[in-house]
Amino acid sequence: MKLALTRTFWFRFVAILIILVFAVVLFFIGKQHTVLIDNKTVTVGGQEIRALQLVEIQIDNKDPLELAARDRDKEDVTGQKHSVTVIYTDSNWEEYTIERTFEVPLMQEMVLLSIPTLVANPEADQSLWLENYEPPTYAVTAADREEEVIIDDLSVLLTDI
Amino acid sequence: MNLQQLTSSAKGLVKSFGLPRIIIGLFLLSLFITAPFVGVNIGTSLSDTFNRFGMNAVMVLAMVPMIHSGCGLNFGLPLGIIAGLLGATISLQVNIPGPTSFLLAILFATPFAVILGWGYGQLLNRVKGGEMMIATYVGFSSVAFMCIMWLLLPFSNPTMVWGYSGTGLRTTISTEGYYRHVLNDFLSIQLTDHLTIPTGMLLFFALLACIIWAFLHTKTGTAMTAVGSNSVFARASGINVDKIRTLSVIMSTWLGAIGILVYQQSFGFIQLYMGPFYMALPAVSAILIGGASVNKASILNVVIGTFLFQGIVTMTPSVMNSMIHTDMSEVIRIVVSNGMILYALTRKAEVTR
């Protein structure tokens, strides 16, 4: 296959380049992450931040989640940039609404969003209240130790297509 | 002989024998050599290989008549296997235990093989040129059809039918008490603790091979070869091409029936329903590995091919498992057997059709 630098070659080269760029774009907009929303008491820099009694969280435009103290919930999101809306009532029966945007690192599957930390420091950078999360490995592989791989399964010929 | 002559004759040998076959042969040799070093007993391996050789050789032999008469590779072997299965099940239904059941099975299988083979032959005569594809699907359709039959036919022997409902055959039926190992144990030679040679089965194969060899040298047999090499010329010489082709198909089908019976007596089980579905492929690739092509095959091809193929199937799991602790044998078997068929299909036909 000779590589002649003709017009056809350049057209095809550019076309393939566009597709590659498009593929990368798809990767970015299609990557799914899990945001763990935490309402637990945390200790940050020697200081203890209490969990809230009842708080309502909404990620992007999804259904709002209600968390009591020491609750943890999760939400699956697609893409990197997201917004979080926190609505809570403090001890003086006043309602507060905090809206922040955050960005999930591309290659990170799970992140932990600590609500108490966010409420305590509503203007702080996301690195304070958003951290990467690694699921403990034993939780995933504890299931089937020995999974037999079925190749050449003739009964498959009778199943639904 | 100087070096030049040596290399050219070596090159000629490689070309005629085929590079893939040499690769396979060397691969098997290397497996046998590495075996003792990884803790696999050579005696058991050889024993297993001989056993599998005997089990499969007759079915590979069934390929020869049809290749000879120009009908191509018999992908429709399941049809013959079904005749054999009918013979086996009827023999068990008649319920005469012991070695006689084996002879009865052959006896019952034969009429089925002849009838099925005749019909199959008539079909193939009308589709000259596209035999292989149609053979494959005739084989599949007949296996699927028999699945329905196995459920409906009125068998009653308790060892064969489902215990719960009392009707419909089981998927696998044991030949224990009937003809299990009837040939294997006949005159078997126990060399060492691990090495047993199933002489009976090998002798039976040798008998059938001799019969086929003798047949191919009779007048009808030579006519068959003529039809396969050049059907126009054969027709001009006054040979009834269609009749010879049908005869070869009947022979192939009958050998397939006998083949599955030999297989069952060694394996110990009759496999019904979808069992025979893919059984044509190992036999086809075995004979191709042995040096045959789409329109040329000899008994030597059968022996060499079956030995090489079954050797690889036997040795790869044990040796590879001990070496790299992974069982890649299934994948290797698929790649080797199908690769061999592919190689044969892409060779130019020896004569024009």
Place this chain on the structure above:
Amino acid sequence: MTLQMTKTQKLLRIMGNNMVPILFLVICAFGIPLSGYSANFLASEIVIRISRNSFLIVSLLIPILAGMGLNFGMTLGAMAGQIGLILISDWGIVGIPGIILAMIISTPISVLLGWWCGKILNMARGREMVTSYIIGFFMNGIYQLVVLYGMGAVIPVRSNALLLPRGYGIRNTVNLIGIRRALDDLLLIRLFGIPIPLATLLVITVLCLFILWFKKTKLGQDMRAVGQDMEVARAAGIKVEHTRIISIVISTVFAGYGMILYLQNIGTLNTYNSHMQIGMFSVAALLVGGASVSKANIRNVFLGVILFHLMFIISPMAGKNLIGQAQLGEYFRVFVSYGVITISLVLYEVRKKRDQHYVGLQLAADQEALQ
């Protein structure tokens, strides 16, 4: 001597040419009342099957145009699509972007496999169908090598949900929850209570329009010429081998996309078995629609999907109500699937010889007329 066929002969000829679809109509006519399924249920099932399988079956049309027969090597495309899906599942890409990305990934793999397949088919002139059939099996071995041993070890796959406990190799089933019904639900409407996935049907329509347009292009006409007579095409200056390979490449690429659409509807990937059966069922469906080894069009695709899948759905219940065993119905539909391919192949060969015979007779008649 003129060769005019009487009206009855013409009618018999038409019936003979369409024997397989007529046979299936009869089977369905008997089976539907036997099975006891409601019309509503059957209609919604058929809509699902059409949206799921049509793309795959359409991918078989181009090789038939080019005279390569039934492309059992579409299995290769299916494998490429599956590899694409495994990768996006590992990377966690979901929804429509996931589907499109899987298609983009599968394309170069399909092109490579299709090109290799086409080269081998060119070496097996006259035996294309058997060879493509065996190529499917052979590549299955290579696919297993890659997916069962390579992934996780050589090819970087990290997700524990995908990998086997031993650390490498993909599991038997891969949950495609990320892309499940992503395309189907994009534009879902309900008509008389039957859910209709408009987006998927739109994609299928685009493909059909592409095929129609393609047949009119130079490449399409070249393929038709190669399909009718290779030597005449070669004499006309067409690069016969190249054209044949291109037809297989296009078919394989489409089969890859079709497999992705199929799997997004089902939602689970049966890693080691899905691709093997899909080839056979697609071919059977096309043949049921009235196509032959040398002639197939879009009508055949849709008629085939409807008839074949109707038969497939009603068989178990019909078997149960007729004889008392659902298992019988299941075996029956496998038998019918293979039987229809056998009959079609036999009819094709027989018809080919009869047509050659007629051409000979016509030639003789013309000679006589000249004298």
